[in-house]
Amino acid sequence: MTTAPAPPTLPRTTGAPVPVVPSRGAGPTRLRALDGLRLLAALMVAAYHYGGRDGEIGDAWGSSPAYQFPTASGFFAYGCLGVQIFFVISGFVICMSGWGRPLRAFFASRVSRLFPAYWAAVILVTVVFALPWVAYEAVSPTDALTNLTMLQMPLGVDRVLGVCWTLWAEMRFYALFALCVVLPGATRGRVALFCAGWTLAAVVAEAADNSVLDIVLMPEYAPFFIGGIGFYLIHRYGSRDTAGWAIVVVSWLLGQHYAVSRLWHPADLPDAFSYRPSLGIVAVITLGYLMIAAIALGKLRWANWRWLTVAGALTYPFYLIHEHLGWVAVHLLHQDLGLPAAATFPLVLVAMLALAWCLYRFVERPLTPRLKRAIMR
Template sequence: MIEKGGVGAIKAAVRPVGAAPATRTLWTVQALRGAAALMVVIGHGQSAAAGIVTAAGGYFARSTLLPWGAGVDLFFILSGFIMVHASARLFGQRNARAEFLRRRLVRIVPLYWLVTTLFLALLAAATMKGGDPFPDAGAILASYAFFPADTYGDERLFPVFDLGWTLNYEMFFYALFALVVVLPRRAALATVGGLLLALVGIGTIVPGPSALWFWTRPIILDFGLGLAVGALTGRGVTLPPIGRILLAAVGAAMLFADPFHIFDGAAGVTVANDWPRVLCAGFPIAMLLAAAVLGPEPGMPRAMLPAALVGDASYSLYLVHPFALILTEKLAQKLVFVRMAQGWQLVGFMVVVALVLAFAVHRWIERPMTAHLARRVVRGSPSLPRRVAVHSGE
């Protein structure tokens, strides 16, 4: 494909599914999306590999080179940025709220529901064999509705498909954004930023675990940081090259340092969604994003094409990678050479399988399904003026 269509064809290929037709793709943001997904996959892969190696009597030392769990923070910050970037022609329009919600629901819901249903089928099969307990109907409905619930009675607000906890935050943020998108851009961004701060303040007095407690954790400020960077780009703010380099260097140093050591805990430990996470991951990542976008978008070098393509399939990669982990664990139970493999060999295998699955799902399920639903949803809906800010798009 590279030889036939060249870099331009690939740049067209990495446009996010469901992007507004009048917006342009930022390949640097796409590459960051791919990095976010890979960070999550590698982090989870290390936990799965540690379980396999430990069960075989060995020891696996996880890497703390990067705060792998910060991939989620990167996703949230990019989400805030992209909402500003992609909604340039929606701000201040009378029917903007409905179009925004249609676009977001078409983009997020179908694949998540499909993956949740597949996971429930696997869980049902395991339950019949005496494995994990099957969740009740209320927990299943809450999962499909993106409502935080104590699925297994352990006071942990995870949906049936664990990874959906991040989408519970995403959908909540979309609801907040939909409330304000009918306002002019500056007023809308100021209002949603104020709402996020107010919610975190409310969270200091809300007992948990509960849905309100979940939605008022400081991690929601990651979306606000992305909004702030998006607002700067929308206003045409740029930094000189040396300023962007210094900002990136400081952000990277802060991220790698992880001064509160919140991302190097024991394997499988969930990082709390509180202030230390925002300080150690949110702010440094926002600095890296600002360094990437507060200036001219560079041409896409060929060496970065794979990263941009992974970014385009990042949603599929995020959702399907647990199945690569499950497959590896099952193979380890049945095949000696898999069970006795080195930890990082297992992680590498999981990453490769996850990427293959993700590209297949993105190519043959996510993209055609989203495009089909987008056409059906847009048909008959009132059109909006094609007014696009110079520095906006998705």
């Protein structure tokens, strides 16, 4: 099979539309199916936060979500695996957008895409939680300011956004990829070596039980980022790319292990809200891999609807704001206004998507190019 032409290196982050890439034998097209899959993963996480776990959302509902959704809550509990699917997509897209790009441009694209919506979300949630009629406690002013750096996790500072722990994982992945691939220049061999080296180092870090190695190498998340990179090699060099498939298979084997070991518990565990059978966890991870494989191989090229690009643009701001502001919206609609849970759930999702569109339209679109130009200067 002949080598596919290299894709244009356009900016890309978790919340921006997928870059334009060439389709074999056709003109430029977008991987719009990847946009749709990203939004699906975000909705999975939202379903988990609203109906698949207990905690603050239980206070918002007035009782455990297991009581509000006696049947659906068991399915919602699998929504947390949307994060692992996010990480695989991130590996694919970061490898795509970083290929052939100088380090300064790579850094500028990451910062300019991630921070505007993030800053707006931190400020918005802080202000809402500080309102006297909102039942949830806001973080201290100093912690809120520290959150603007996106470095609150390593500093042990209270988080404004519950989902920001995933951004800390993304930042470490970006740093590793930038130093090992973008800085020396991306080649097929160098990318494959990076995947093999990171896989081995992450396994060693797990065995060593060293906190510094765990922070740098992220053993439980590394397989998913690495799997996404393997999928991009398959997308770029064709279905016969042996190295790409080897990377994907090893990442799936290790990824399902970490997902089960971190998210499974016995069915009779006292005080456990949800029970996810290990086979169910493996099945969800496998389905995510299969869907990304279909995209990488061009099998979902027919899913080329323009609204998927909009869906991809909404994903990142929706992901940032849905959890904490969702608590407030659920409490307002369900307890204050008396709407049933079956109506409250979709209304909150729609409201969070609408707010995400506002952040995209009035924050990301005007600020992202300005911030990028400032960094490049």
